[in-house]
Amino acid sequence: MKNYIKYMAILALGVVSCEPELENSIEDDGFYSNGEADFSNYVALGNSLTAGYADGALYITGQQNSYPNIIASKMELAAEGDFDFTQPLVNDNIGGLLLGGNQIQQPRFVLAGESALTARPARLNATPTTEVSNKLTGPFNNMGVPGAKSFHLLAPGYGNVAGVPSGMANPYFARFASSEGTTIVADAVAQNPTFFTLWIGNNDVLSFATSGGDGVYQQNNTDFATYGPNDITDPNAFAFVYNSIVSELAGEDGSSAEGVLINIPNVTDIPFFNVVPVNPIPLDANTAAALNAQFGAYNTQILPGLVQAGILTEAEANSRKIIFTESNQNFVTLVDEDLTNVTGILQQAPFNLDPQTAALLGQLRQATSEDLIPLTSSSFIGTTVNNNPMLVNGVSVPLGDEHVLTASEQEIVAQVTTQYNAAIASIAQNYSLGLVDANALLSQIGASGGLNYQGIPITSQFVTGGAFSLDGVHLTPRGNAVIANEIIKVINANYEANLPNVDVGSYGTVSLSNNVQ
Numbered sequence: 001m002k003n004y005i006k007y008m009a010i011l012a013l014g015v016v017s018c019e020p021e022l023e024n025s026i027e028d029d030g031f032y033s034n035g036e037a038d039f040s041n042y043v044a045l046g047n048s049l050t051a052g053y054a055d056g057a058l059y060i061t062g063q064q065n066s067y068p069n070i071i072a073s074k075m076e077l078a079a080e081g082d083f084d085f086t087q088p089l090v091n092d093n094i095g096g097l098l099l100g101g102n103q104i105q106q107p108r109f110v111l112a113g114e115s116a117l118t119a120r121p122a123r124l125n126a127t128p129t130t131e132v133s134n135k136l137t138g139p140f141n142n143m144g145v146p147g148a149k150s151f152h153l154l155a156p157g158y159g160n161v162a163g164v165p166s167g168m169a170n171p172y173f174a175r176f177a178s179s180e181g182t183t184i185v186a187d188a189v190a191q192n193p194t195f196f197t198l199w200i201g202n203n204d205v206l207s208f209a210t211s212g213g214d215g216v217y218q219q220n221n222t223d224f225a226t227y228g229p230n231d232i233t234d235p236n237a238f239a240f241v242y243n244s245i246v247s248e249l250a251g252e253d254g255s256s257a258e259g260v261l262i263n264i265p266n267v268t269d270i271p272f273f274n275v276v277p278v279n280p281i282p283l284d285a286n287t288a289a290a291l292n293a294q295f296g297a298y299n300t301q302i303l304p305g306l307v308q309a310g311i312l313t314e315a316e317a318n319s320r321k322i323i324f325t326e327s328n329q330n331f332v333t334l335v336d337e338d339l340t341n342v343t344g345i346l347q348q349a350p351f352n353l354d355p356q357t358a359a360l361l362g363q364l365r366q367a368t369s370e371d372l373i374p375l376t377s378s379s380f381i382g383t384t385v386n387n388n389p390m391l392v393n394g395v396s397v398p399l400g401d402e403h404v405l406t407a408s409e410q411e412i413v414a415q416v417t418t419q420y421n422a423a424i425a426s427i428a429q430n431y432s433l434g435l436v437d438a439n440a441l442l443s444q445i446g447a448s449g450g451l452n453y454q455g456i457p458i459t460s461q462f463v464t465g466g467a468f469s470l471d472g473v474h475l476t477p478r479g480n481a482v483i484a485n486e487i488i489k490v491i492n493a494n495y496e497a498n499l500p501n502v503d504v505g506s507y508g509t510v511s512l513s514n515n516v517q
Contacts, residue, residue, distance in 0.1 A: 031077075031498075032074075032077045032078040032498050032499060032500060033497060033498045034075075034078045034079060034080065034495075034497050035492070035495045035496035035497035035498065036258075036495045036496050036497070037194075037195055037258050037491065037497050038080075038194035038195060038257075038258065039075040039076075039078060039079040039080075039083065039194065039195050040079055040080060040081055040082070040083060040194050041141075041191060041192060041193050041194045041195070042071070042072055042075055042085060042141060042193065042194070042195045042197075043141050043143060043188050043191055043193035043195075043196045043249075044066075044068035044071075044141065044142050044143060044144060044196065044197045044198075044199075045143045045153065045184065045185070045188055045196060045197070045198050045199075045245070045249070046143075046144045046145075046148075046198065046199040046200050046262075047144060047145060047146060047147065047148045047149075047199070047200060047202060047203050048144065048145075048146035048147065048148075048203075048474060049067075049144070049199055049202060049474060049475065050066065050067070050068060050143075050144025050197075050199050051063065051066060051142065051144030051145060051146050051172065052064070052065060052066030052069070052087075052142075052144070052480070053144075053146045053474050054108070054469035054470075054471070054474045054475065054476065054477075055095070055108040055109040055110070055121075055469045055470045055471055055510070055511070056095070056106065056108055056109045056123075056469075056471035057094075057095025057096055057106065057107060057108035057109075058090055058095060058097075058105075058146055058172065059090060059092065059093045059094060059095040059108050060089055060090060060091075060092065060093050061093050061477075062095075062108075062469075062477075063087050063089055063090070063142070064087075065477035065480055065481075065507065066087070066142060066144065066480060067475075067481075067483045067484040067487065068085070068087075068141070068142050068144070068197060068484075069085060069087060069142065070480060070481055070484035070502055071197070071484045071487055072085035072141070073085075074484075074488060074499045074500055074502065075195075075499065077500065078497065078498065078499055084141070085141045085142070086138070086139070086140050086141050086142070087140055087141065087142040088136050088138070088140045088142070088175055088176035090130040091129045091130040091131075092128070092129050092130065093108075094107045094108065094124055094126040094127070094128050094129065095107045095108035095124070095128065096108070096127075096128030096130070097128055097130050097131075097132055097171050097172075098128055098129070098130060098131045098132065099131070099132045099133065099161075099164055099165070099171065100133065103127070103128055104132070104164075104171060105128065105171070106123055107123050107124040107125075107126050107127075107128060108123070108124055108470075109121040109122065109123060109124070109469075109470035109471060110122065110123075110124050110470070110510075110511050110512065110513035111463065111470065111510050111511060111512045111513070112512075112513060119463075119512070121463070121470040124513065130175075132161060132164060132171045132174050132175055133161050133174075134175070135161075135174075135175065135176070135177075136175055136176040138176050138178060138187065139178070139187065139190065139191045140176055141191070143184055143187065143188045145158075145170055145172050145173045145184055146170075146172045147170055147172065147203065148173070148184065148200065148203060149200075149201075149203045149204045149207075149233060150200050150201050150204050150233060150238055150241045150242055150245070151224045151233065151237070151241045152170065152184070153183065153184040153185050153200060153241075153245055154183050154184075154185055154241060154244060154245065155183060155184075155224075156181050156182070156183055157169060157181050158170050158173055158177075158183060158184065159173035159174045159176070159177025159179075159180065159182060159184075160174065160177075160180040160181065161174045162180070185245055185248050185249070188248075188249065189248050189249065193249065193257045194257055194258070195258050195259055196249050196250075196257055196258075196259040197259060197260050197261075197262065197487060198245065198246065198249070198259065198260075198261050198262065199261075199262035199438070200242070201233075201238060201242065201263075201264045201420050201424070202264055202265070202267075204232065204233035204238055204416075204420065205232050205233070205264070205267060205413055205416050205417055205420070206267050206473075207229060207230045207231075208230050208231065208232045208409075208412075208413065209267040209268070209273070209405055209409070209410075209413050210267075210272060210374055210376075210473070211230040211374075211402050212374055212377075212400075212401055212402040212403050212404050212409075213337075213401060213402075213404075213405055213406065213409035213412075214230055214400075214401050214402040215229075215230030215231045215232065216228060216231045216232070217231070217232045217412055217416070218231050218232060218233060218234050218237075219234055219235075220234060220236070221237070222234060222236070222237040222240075224237070232412070232413075232416055233416075235416055235420060235423070238419075238420055238423060239420075239423035239426075239427075242423060242424065242427060243423075243427050246259075246261070246427050246431055246433070247431075250431045250433065258433070258495060259433050259434070260433060260434035260435070260436060260487055260490050260491060260494070261424055261427065261428045261433055261434070261435050261436070262435075262436045262438050262483075262487070263420075263421040263424045263425070263435065263436070263437055263439050264417050264420050264421055264424070264438070264439060265417075265438050265439050265441075265442040266413075266414065266417055266439060266442070266443060266446075267413055267417070268372060268405075268410060268413070268414075269442050269443055269445070269446030269460060270442070270446070270460065270468060270472060270473055271375070271460050271461070271462040271465070271468050271472040271473075272374060272375045272376075272471070272472035272473050273372040273373075273374060273375070273405065273472075274372075274446075274460065274462070275375050275378070275462045275472060276373040276375060276377060276378045276381070277329075277373070278331055278332060278367040278368070278371050278372070278373055279329040279330055279331045279332070279367070280329075280332070280381060280382075281324075281329075281330035281331070281332060281381075281382070281394065281395055282327070282328040282329075282330070283324055283325070283326060283327065283330050284326060285326040287324075288324040288325055288326050288327075288330070291322075291324045291395065291396065292323065292324055294396065295322040295323075298322065298361055298364075299321045299322060299323070302346065302351060302361065303317040303321065304317065305350065305351065306342060306345070309345075311342060311345060312340055312342070316339065316340065319339075319365055320339065320364060320365045321365075321366075322364065322365075322366055323366070324395075330395075331366040331367045331368070332367045332373070332381060332394035332395070332399055332404075333364060333365070333366050333367075333394060333395060333396075333397075333398040333399065334364075334365065334366070334367055334371070334394075334398050334399040334400075334403070334404045335362075335363050335364065335398045335399065335400055335401060336363050336364075336365050336404075336406055337363060337401055338406065338408050339363040339364075339365060340363075341362050341363050342358075342361070342362055342363075343358045343359050343361075343363075344358070346358035346361060346362065360397075360398070364398050367404065368407075370407040370410075371404050371405065371406055371407065372404070372405040372410065373403065373404060373405075374402075374403065374404075374405065375462075375471075375472040377399070377403040377404075380393055380394075380399075381393060381394040381399070381403070382394060382395075385397055417439070421439055433494075434487075434490040434491060434493075434494035434495070435490065436483075436486050436487050436490050438483065438486070441482070441483075441486060442460075442467075445458055445459060445460050445465075445467050445482075446459075446460040450465065450467075453504055454503070454504050454505060455505075456478075456504055456505050458478070458479070458482060458504075463510060466478050466479070466509050467479040467482065469510060470510055476507075476508070476509040476510060477507040477508050477509070478504060478507040478508060478509050480507070481502045481504045481506075481507040482504055484502050485501055485502045485504065488500075488501065
């Protein structure tokens with residue numbers, strides 16, 4: 001069976017990137033002011049969103065259009081004395097990384113196709129040139145590190161090149177860490193920042209979500225050394241770490257530096273979870289009938305037998321039935337780890353199934369409209385196992401946990417995000433810092449119809465919405481301009497400053513190219 005997941009057609013050519021105009025037309029001395037803030041040494045901390053990561057990679061144009069760089073261009077107009085904002089730029093606009101000459105991160109996505117109707121994201125056909133072991137000499141004002149979670153900002157050795165192959169260190173930070181044993185926060189504080197922004201915590205819950213919940217909610221566990229890469233950080237541990245970071249930057253009494261904190265968006269508002277439908281399987285009458293026959297005994301004998309034995313409730317048994325129809329909108333099959341695992345029971349009397357079949361049915365159900373399919377699963381659904389046309393992923397072979405974010409997993413993500421944001425709001429108040437509600441902003445962008453911003457429609461529609469890049473998670477230059485503007489609004493209000501607005505319309509969205517893999 002072919003892969004039936006298709007990207008939406010591109011409806012307009014207005015998605016092509018354009019060169020941004022970073023300066024306002026009015027630049028007279030004294031027109032803008034810093035108010036009560038001191039912008040002379042602005043340092044931005046965070047993860048990939050801060051670094052300018054976009055389209056599945058870190059590349060120069062993305063870094064140049066990072067929200068901190070956009071903000072810095074406006075701060076320069078009001079700063080007293082010399083002003084400089086440096087970033088640890090990569091070598092190219094290809095994206096991707098090398099370590100010891102071997103590629104460890106892929107090039108960026110571009111929009112490829114012969115026409116608007118066939119255009120789709122694809123990896124650029126080029127070889128990265130950025131070598132991780134070629135250390136840069138800082139300091140750097142943009143301390144955004146792709147992949148970083150909150151506790152990574154305080155982790156010694158997170159920039160140790162020797163730790164990159166084992167996953168003990170981060171290749172992006174390894175490029176510009178001041179020493180092998182330093183921390184991100186230590187390198188930031190060493191610059192004596194007068195103003196900072198902090199957008200961290202997204203990855204503490206995002207990696208769990210983007211992996212389809214293939215991780216553990218580490219509730220009440222404060223030992224970060226025991227965490228897996230896709231685990232959710234305990235909310236209390238997050239609050240402690242976040243407060244420690246802010247204390248280092250602002251000073252325990254808040255007298256060291258002024259700043260703005262940015263809270264955590266709902267991860268389900270991003271296109272990554274809203275492109276691939278849960279019911280993408282087209283079946284003709286004969287194929288649907290054959291599949292229903294294959295699952296007939298499961299629906300009419302095994303499930304009722306499990307109910308009669310008191311192993312399943314009637315409600316759970318009904319939720320596990322597999323039914324296909326002659327249509328283009330059949331729901332995928334999946335393994336749901338929240339269901340009762342009946343694998344062992346099915347190998348016993350009266351069922352007596354072989355281990356392979358029992359494992360297939362052990363936690364099987366069809367998706368519902370409440371489930372979410374990650375964007376990365378689009379190339380997997382509908383493929384066959386070992387080229388066997390009878391073994392189709394998402395149909396006769398259920399999708400694994402990593403390919404579906406279930407309703408219960410979404411609920412955990414939402415609850416934890418709320419707890420993170422409550423902690424961030426409390427810390428902002430305690431240190432008299434500005435607070436940007438990115439959660440509300442991106443929810444507006446993700447809502448039906450999106451957001452009309454400076455007369456420009458900004459939505460979370462994949463490819464055409466203007467806000468999100470081709471990886472479905474990170475922002476376009478235009479999306480970064482919106483975030484920068486919201487931060488500037490808070491700076492102006494909180495510190496009685498007068499920084500100019502960002503002209504969002506002068507920033508582009510996604511790039512077209514047919515030089516793809």
